[in-house]
Amino acid sequence: MMRLQDYRSLSFDVYGTLIDWEVGLATVLAPWASEQGLDLDDEALLRAYAGHEAAVMRERPREAYPRVLAEAFRRTGRALGCPVDDDWAQRLGGSVPDWPAFSDSRAAMASLAEHFDLIILSNVHRAGFAASNRQLRARTTAVVTAEDVGAYKPADPHFHALGKVLDDLEIPAEEHLHVAQSLFHDHVPAAAHDLDSVWINRRHDRPGWGATPEPEAAWTYLAEYPSMAAFAQSVQADERI
Secondary structure, three states: OOEHHHOOEEEEOOEOOOEOHHHHHHHHHHHHHHHHOOOOOHHHHHHHHHHHHHHHHHHOOOOOHHHHHHHHHHHHHHHOOOOOOHHHHHHHHOOHHHOOEOOOHHHHHHHHOOOOEEEEEEOOOHHHHHHHHHHHOOOOOEEEEHHHHOOOOOOOHHHHHHHHHHHHHOOOHHHEEEEEOOHHHHHHHHHHOOOEEEEEOOOOOOOOOOOOOOOOOOOOOOEEEOOHHHHHHHHHOOOEO
């Protein structure tokens, strides 16, 4: 077991961990469903959407994230029997800057920056993360996005890029910790790359997977926290994991 403060750097998934992407998605999906007369609550809409986004990411790894969102929405509509017109598709595609940060994210990131190099590993485009970081105000050492690596997690390129960042910082992989909500997008590939990780279980009080597909491969994590605030508090206490 290591003390949390023995790690030298942290990497973060953003959307689901720091930014509430489920609220962001539902803010567009729910009024569209209402307009279509679909009797589906937010959770049902997120479940319907999740697999389509993952499929588009696999099939079109170099597609810009706004276009991934738009195409995933179109596929969701077809699956539900209600076509999504271009206006609605573009509304979701352009919604990333409006997705809200979790209430504890900014303070937690500021606290963690006192102890670690902070590295972003995000499945969005650079402009999308830049807009979100105006809310987070995270002091990052490096930012790796899908736009940079031409792929989407859980594919390997984000983690190859992370390895290069750690090499440049002269930080051994065993002194790095990955912090993420999504088992599917983050903990599966982190395990495959032999990285320690902690699970920020934002859905701890709700059943199901929400907007994230169920993981299809082996995953591990060293500790589970219900929020970024809880994780930051454990770091301040220098707990062992």
